[in-house]
Amino acid sequence: MAESTKNATLTIDGTSYDLPIYSGTVGPDVIDIRKLYAQTGLFTYDPGFTSTAACDSTITYIDGGKGELLHRGYPIDQLAGKSHYLEVCYLLLYGELPSPEQLEDFESRVTNHTMLHEQMMNFFRGFRRDAHPMAVMVGVVGAMSAFYHDSTDIADPWQREVASIRLIAKMPTIAAMAYKYTIGQPFVYPRNDIDYASNFLRMCFAVPAEDYQVNPILSRAMDRIFTLHADHEQNASTSTVRLASSSGANPFACIAAGVACLWGPAHGGANQACLEMLQEIGSVDRIPEYIARAKDKDDPFRLMGFGHRVYKNFDPRAKVMKQSADEVLDLLGVENNPVLQVAKELEKAALADPYFADKKLFPNVDFYSGIILEAMGFPTSMFTPIFALSRTVGWISQWKEMISDPQMKIGRPRQLYQGETLRDYSDIENR
Numbered sequence: 001m002a003e004s005t006k007n008a009t010l011t012i013d014g015t016s017y018d019l020p021i022y023s024g025t026v027g028p029d030v031i032d033i034r035k036l037y038a039q040t041g042l043f044t045y046d047p048g049f050t051s052t053a054a055c056d057s058t059i060t061y062i063d064g065g066k067g068e069l070l071h072r073g074y075p076i077d078q079l080a081g082k083s084h085y086l087e088v089c090y091l092l093l094y095g096e097l098p099s100p101e102q103l104e105d106f107e108s109r110v111t112n113h114t115m116l117h118e119q120m121m122n123f124f125r126g127f128r129r130d131a132h133p134m135a136v137m138v139g140v141v142g143a144m145s146a147f148y149h150d151s152t153d154i155a156d157p158w159q160r161e162v163a164s165i166r167l168i169a170k171m172p173t174i175a176a177m178a179y180k181y182t183i184g185q186p187f188v189y190p191r192n193d194i195d196y197a198s199n200f201l202r203m204c205f206a207v208p209a210e211d212y213q214v215n216p217i218l219s220r221a222m223d224r225i226f227t228l229h230a231d232h233e234q235n236a237s238t239s240t241v242r243l244a245s246s247s248g249a250n251p252f253a254c255i256a257a258g259v260a261c262l263w264g265p266a267h268g269g270a271n272q273a274c275l276e277m278l279q280e281i282g283s284v285d286r287i288p289e290y291i292a293r294a295k296d297k298d299d300p301f302r303l304m305g306f307g308h309r310v311y312k313n314f315d316p317r318a319k320v321m322k323q324s325a326d327e328v329l330d331l332l333g334v335e336n337n338p339v340l341q342v343a344k345e346l347e348k349a350a351l352a353d354p355y356f357a358d359k360k361l362f363p364n365v366d367f368y369s370g371i372i373l374e375a376m377g378f379p380t381s382m383f384t385p386i387f388a389l390s391r392t393v394g395w396i397s398q399w400k401e402m403i404s405d406p407q408m409k410i411g412r413p414r415q416l417y418q419g420e421t422l423r424d425y426s427d428i429e430n431r
Contacts, residue, residue, distance in 0.1 A: 142256035176203035231394025274305035305367030
């Protein structure tokens with residue numbers, strides 16, 4: 001961290017305290033309050049930590065006002081349009097775009113680690129057949145620490161590297177097997193002769209009776225979904241991974257914690273909520289009714305998949321995802337799918353309505369990714385697992401950065417206590 005060049009002055013009951021101010025390369029300055037309690041006996045109060053920087057990082061930067069998302073300084077639309085997921089994985093993990101030789105080596109290492117330990121199949125069969133795929137993923141990812149003992153020592157840089165590659169490589173296999181298990185089909189093993197996204201689609205949709213020929217348009221769309229969800233700064237699941245890792249937990253346990261947090265509908269379930277909304281609308285002729293409801297401030301209904309909590313202008317990922325959605329729908333058609341018909345007409349209606357334009361409620365990445373996954377044939381229960389496997393590299397990059405940070409401390413948020421003060425225990429016969 002660079003030296004502080006300016007201070008903020010906090011005055012409490014006539015006594016002033018100087019607090020250092022630090023500047024990042026971009027973004028708001030931060031006030032250093034690490035010594036606040038020692039100096040004043042006070043804590044700060046910030047539910048949700050929405051005004052608190054818990055770390056310094058060099059990985060991802062978001063400017064919600066500008067609609068900007070940068071990975072290691074590169075705009076997400078350039079990466080999604082010109083690159084591919086494993087190259088972005090390399091960038092997030094190591095800080096720079098790879099040379100051709102570096103990328104070939106990285107892709108080879110990932111490809112050769114996609115198999116799961118065979119005994120892990122018993123874990124899948126231990127779940128109920130109707131278990132949610134995210135429940136299966138939380139359990140199986142956490143169980144990896146029971147099978148890969150040679151990559152759980154976080155003090156060993158090589159073991160951290162091996163764990164990172166294993167998680168990126170095996171997460172699609174775990175997600176695909178969770179899906180296969182819930183629909184009663186046999187597991188499909190990964191292959192080393194096809195790319196990362198195509199391998200995942202094949203593991204999800206191939207059956208022993210006949211192989212699955214991956215369409216390159218679908219493979220490219222899936223790769224873009226992976227790329228556009230790879231990292232998103234210090235969100236809830238990333239912060240969960242960092243908090244878990246601050247205790248010294250092994251990497252598989254930390255990523256399992258991230259998967260569990262992502263499962264929450266307020267975080268990773270946005271594209272699923274979007275599809276459920278489209279199913280609720282049901283038919284194109286009901287769109288005006290729901291548009292009117294969305295405009296009615298007294299109606300609790302909101303258009304899911306429009307606008308974004310962070311991006312106050314537009315979601316920079318949405319433009320690239322819209323292109324993929326258009327390509328997929330042109331390939332697969334929407335004639336026999338009422339949900340996709342509603343999605344296309346709702347998009348047109350919202351973009352043409354000044355109300356949504358004025359409030360900058362544009363379709364976001366969740367709207368388009370939900371459409372793509374629905375068109376491909378994934379059930380909504382698989383939307384969040386696909387999000388989890390996409391985000392794994394972001395979690396790992398943040399985890400590796402934290403482990404190597406000399407300022408790392410175990411997370412210990414404080415509280416504003418509002419409970420009872422000291423009181424004596426009363427024997428049960430006297431209550």
